[in-house]
Amino acid sequence: MTSPWPRARLHVVTGKGGTGKSTVAAALALALASHGKQVLLCEVEGRQGIARMFDVDPLPYAETRIATGLRDERGPGSVHALNIDPEAALLEYLAMYYRLGRAGKALEKFGVVEFATTIAPGVRDVLLTGKVYEAVHRNARNRGATEYDAVVLDAPPTGRISQFLGVSDEVAGLAKVGPVKKQADQMMSLFRSPRTAVHLVTVLEEMPVQETADGIAELRRHGLPVGGVVVNQVRPHDVSDDDLALALAGRLDKEALGRELEHAGVRPTKVLLDGLASEARDHAERRALEDAQREVVADLDVPVAELGRLPGGVDLGALYELAADLRGQGFA
Template structure:
């Protein structure tokens, strides 16, 4: 592209560098269309690039990870999907992926804790598994979060299982995140006692601990920013730890403040532009200059709106990070680029 991928001046948005190194579980949420799955994947990569073993989990049945990393659809089983290259003496990290579905989680849970061999199968035959995972309210979320919890708390009990340095959860969207994580709240009216309730309580202790952070992905537009602010309030009210706001799809900053102002007020120097274009050996026409000036004005207007939304994000009292909009869309190379940006900005 012939330019620095992103101006250094805007890479650090946190007032002081935050230390996220003690965090074991990164939950990534965001309004639909803001790119939360992309950010979750980029975050997992950036953590792995520091030599960590990272588990990236998805719970919405979309197989988004497989698509982003261009690998076969993922089963209910941990798969290594990306491994780093050794840099000097540092051992490379890796990203493993896990596609969590409630049905498999329930069967595994039954097998693990209740040794329900035959009964487990019978449950399936009677449609109980289907019932419990699609109809019974809240149970689905308990199962999904329960599996994340299990991966986070690997210990001597399950010797074969791999222990991870960090887990990144591509979670449901902002509008549903508090309900999703607040599993015992959801069950409160239903199961006051019993194993499901106990399980939910245990999961909650991890979610409310300093080892967990919930990051919110947004874009600099009114509705997503408003939803992010609401989401932060809800999470805090439920005593769930808010991590960072990650602003995605930020426009390139090819124009400085003075130029932006000139573009907005229609005072860009057309003669200078024409002369420059001729000097750069462009076959310049009036229409071309008109088009460039018009595009600049449109850009300047959007930048002004972005700035207004950025001010709101800054006032949220949460560290925030910014990632650029990649003009060619996000492929695996794009994910690596975004991961490098997150690392540079200190999130990993």
């Protein structure tokens, strides 16, 4: 299946807190790292979520190979990871663009880095996104560094994503001309181009779906390219529509249910049957609410993928399963 974003090299993953955006970002990186491709998975919130999901040591400020991508007829690629620290990013920026090697280290000792990232508005986000931009646009300034076919960014939540990617607005109050302004303009050229796709993660609940719709509208207002929506933690469809309707109406055939329990070797008491009927009704109500929110997501007019719940939690094996689902639905 052909990707809806054939030119995208930067995949930004955002979503309301609790929807599993970090899990989806990790799975997307694994999915993209097929056909022998090299993928960089970045995080910017300092939580070391990538290390926990991939069961590796806490990530330094250095690109570290952490996994092999999905296998196919052309072989797997590799996933590298990077935990982007704003202070380290500033020192690297000074070394690359101003050749302040030792001087940059001296600035760190005097606390200038902390000042720049906490007092000057917007500097922190500019530094974080600047490192992502450099990873996408490797050039002669960074000799010997890995050139990536794709970069996946586990970005801040939906409510902050437009500000986070709007580096031109953040820099406007700091620099009108010069290398900082020039780099910000180059970054915005990437973020607003078909080389970027901003994907939003949601679950089938009213508030996350509404925040996703608002996030898409906000991204479009700022000229940022919307990718797709990943509906995460979807309940399994293992009950027929007819049985769901009966459960919702409170008309499940308890005698038939009791016979099935007996066939399975379980004694069907009244308390057990009443409890199962109540659980079935709750499940049917939840499914009805999900179906209503699924219609809202469908009306957003963007590509949609659905990922099932992970009853055993998130581990590397589960990430590969989710990656295969994303690729099968055309997201990689």
